[in-house]
Each structure stands twice: as structure tokens, then as C-alpha cells.
Amino acid sequence: MNDLLITALLVATLFLILGSGVWIGLSLSGVAWVGMQLFSSRPAGDAMAVTIWGSSSSWTLTALPLFIWMGEILFRTRLSQDMFKGLAPWLQALPGRLLHTNVAGCTIFAAVSGSSAATCATIGKMTLPELAKRGYPDNMVVGTLAGAGTLGLLIPPSIIMIVYGVTADVSIAKLFIAGILPGLMLACLFSGYIIYWALRHPEQVPVNDRHYTFMEKIRESGSLIPVVLLIASVLGSIYAGIATATEAAAVGVVGAMVLSGVQGSLNWSSFKEALMGATRLYCMIALILAGASFLTLSMGYIGLPRHLAEWIATLGLSQFELILALTVFYVILGCFLDGISMVVLTMGVIMPTVQKAGIDPLWFGIFIVLVVEMAQITPPVGFNLFVLQGMTGKDLLWIAKATLPMFFLMVVAVLLIYFFPAIVTWMPQQMKL
Structure with a gap:
């Protein structure tokens, strides 16, 4: 049976299982099992057990639940209100x-939360009522919040x-450092768009209702100090080479608990809610990762990634045409699909092609x-x-329409990092990780 027919059969099987309402992680494992049973001599049960255990017992992966837990703890603090007051x-x-x-708040909170949805929800608690009360247009408030929320990724x-x-x-540590400049660049693009819109539509911008002296600004900024210290402790420990990503995540959890305790929002109820919220989210991600690892192994035995890379x-x-097609x-x-499913489902096939293209x-x-960020604001998922x-x-659909300018700014960001790759690679090159 040729590769095209095998691929079509596996894709059809995947959509059939997903369409029946089965969880994504189990669907991926099911397709992998079908592929190994029909098109490989390797026993599927043995391969599934070994692969799932190997993918779920990775020490590197320990950073994931810790960063999720840190974000869950901070989500339950007064951080959003304090940030608005300071900014x-x-x-x-x-x-x-x-x-x-919206942009500044999401940029700051993104540095202590690894989740786009959590960033959007936390800053939204702060800005949506405040900006609505002051008379800012709904489409700009919602659109910029949806776009800036993606900075959490x-x-x-x-x-x-x-x-x-x-x-x-x-290297996860190098990825973390590589994301800083593109993240700040994208935040500047979002703010630049707000400035452009405000200059085009000055009548829609509410009048400044209060003027601050320089010393008043300094005093109000005091509420930002705790979160700045937390960001410095997490990213600074990685950048200085003192801690790995996993160790920095543990530092972040401890720091988030201290911050929550100082604010008076840490009690047994909030601690339990944060822990259970992080556990539920990580279990979902871990199941998807396990299923994707098994599917990657199955496709490797069948030979699909290699054949696809050779076909491409x-x-x-050219590299640009390949990047455009992948976008x-x-x-x-x-x-x-959600972002995590997109990454784990496609890496086994895409990476050989990318490496062969010299990327x-x-x-x-x-x-x-960046392209997963685009997916965070594209309907229906x-x-x-x-x-x-x-x-x-x-x-x-109204929200998606309001967010459309942010989507196009992300396309601009992809073009910028392609034509100026040093935006991504310069900072990691300065480190010895």
C-alpha cells in the first residue's frame, strides 16, 4: 500500500475517532495503534507501553506542571487589580x-504565566470593567485584549x-530566552496599532480624567514591585545559568505562594483550587503528549515522516516558500485543534522536513x-x-472580527523574524546553557 493511501487512512481514522467525542490523547493513541497493527511488524501493545512511560517520565517535562501551578496561584491573587493601578x-x-x-498588563503577566488563556482571563478581569466604565470602544478593548493575551505563549x-x-x-532554557525579544516586538506592534487607531479616531478616545505628578506615578508603581521581583527570580535564574527551566519553575511556585501570602489571598481553599486546577490541566496535556509520542513512533515505523520529507x-x-506553506x-x-495538540501531532512529521531544509x-x-498564537484567536477553536x-x-464571530487586526500583526511578526532571524537567535547566542 502506498504512503498516500496509508496517510489518508490514518487521517480518516483520526477524524472518525475525534468526531465520536473521544479525548484527543486517546484518539492519537488509537490511530497509532491502528497504524502499527496494520502496517508494522512491531507489537503495538508493547510499543505503546514503552513509549507512553518514556514520554511521561521525562525530567524536563517536570517544568510544565510547575509553571502551570504558578500561573494558577497568581490567577487567584489581586495581581490584576494591582497591575492596573501601577500601569x-x-x-x-x-x-x-x-x-x-491590555498590552502592558498581558506582557507583564505573560512573564509569570505560561498560558495564553490564563493571561487573557487575568488581565481581562482588570481591564474589561475599567475600560468599559471609562467609555473605551468595545471592539478595541476586546480585540487588543484577545491579541495581547497570546503573549502568554x-x-x-x-x-x-x-x-x-x-x-x-x-533546549527549553534557550527557547525561553529566544522568546523574549519576539515577545516584546509583538507587544510593540500591538501598542503601535493602538497608537495608529487613536490618531485616526481621536473622537473615540475618552478624555484623560486625571493627571499624575511624577512622584504620584512612582508611588502608584509600587504595586508592580512584587510581580517584577517574581519575573526577575524566574527568568534571571535561567539567564544567569544558575537554574534549569525545571528548577526555575520551582522557584516560581515558591515565589507565587509568597506573593499570594503577602497579599492575603493564600488560604487552604485557594491553595487547593490552584493545585487541582493545575493537576487537571497537566493531566490533559500529559495524555495528549503520551498519545502523540506513540503516534510519532508508529509513523516512524511506517516511514511516513521520512517519505513526506523526501516528497517535499x-x-x-525555498525556505521562505516552506515557511509560508507551514504558516x-x-x-x-x-x-x-488547540495549540498543544497542533505541536505534538505534527512535530514527528514536520521536523525531518524542517531539518532537511536547513532551518x-x-x-x-x-x-x-507565533503561528499557534494565531490559532488562539481563530474561530471556531x-x-x-x-x-x-x-x-x-x-x-x-464579533470577537473574532474585533481581533482580526491583531491576527495580521502576528503575520507581520512572522515575516520580521524570518527576514531578521537575529531577533530570535541573538539572545540565546549570548548565553552558555
């Missing part, structure tokens, strides 16, 4: 004024970066994060869209 005085002078709190620590690092065998090589695509592919895939796996990891729909009650 608002400094942003009043910019065109667009307090709309920039790009600015380290990032859940997607850990998943990619494990599946593609790339025969097309004679379109992942955006379409993001309409149906740096570290650079490719940041590219993957855009996590940030779901979060904002629950918070605002707005129609999903």
Missing part, C-alpha cells in the same frame, strides 16, 4: 491611553515552548509559537475567543 498613570500620555493597559515561561522543546529535543524536498521549495497549514489546523530548530520553535466570550457575553 495606568504611565500610559495616560500615549495616544490610545488606557487601551495600552511567546514570553517565557511558556507551556507551548516546553512541549515543543520536549517533542523536538531543543522534490518540490524544490497557512498551522493557521488552518488551528481552526480545529534552525530553535528559530523554528519560536515560529511555531480559538481559546482566547472562548475566554472573552465567557467574560463579555459577545458573539464569537
